[in-house]
Amino acid sequence: MFSGLAFFCGAAFGSWANMLAYRLRRGMSVWHPPRSFCDICGARLGLIELIPVLGWAVSAGRARCCGGKVSPIYPLVELAAGALAAAVAWFCWGGLRSGS
Ligand SMILES: [Zn+2]
Numbered sequence: 339m340f341s342g343l344a345f346f347c348g349a350a351f352g353s354w355a356n357m358l359a360y361r362l363r364r365g366m367s368v369w370h371p372p373r374s375f376c377d378i379c380g381a382r383l384g385l386i387e388l389i390p391v392l393g394w395a396v397s398a399g400r401a402r403c404c405g406g407k408v409s410p411i412y413p414l415v416e417l418a419a420g421a422l423a424a425a426v427a428w429f430c431w432g433g434l435r436s437g438s
Contacts, residue, residue, distance in 0.1 A: 340431055341424040348423025349390035352416035378406035390416040 360377070361368055374383045381403035387393040394413040401408055 341428045344427030345420040345424035346390070347420075349416040349420030351423070352419030353388075353390040353412075355419065356412050356415050376401050376403050376406070377408065379404040390420065 357374055358368060371382075374388060375381060376383060378401055381401075383393075384402060386396060387402060391413045394408060394410075394416075397408075399408050399410060400406065
């Protein structure tokens, strides 16, 4: 349960890191537009697409707005960040519970 929460926080962080990397590479502002948008057509992303990993999985790696292919790098980064956060949380929580 706790690890699941940590995973989601980590995945959200991974999603944010993706956005940051994407915008910085293109010399764009990190704050504007405030919401994520489609790489291909520039449409604003819907709520489902904003969910880390799951958003990519439910649309089978395709953008819902224009059907363009979304790079699997994005969910992979989110997955890696989520797994890392869950592992850290699991180890820390386990350490606390063993009374050390
Ligand atoms: Zn699109």
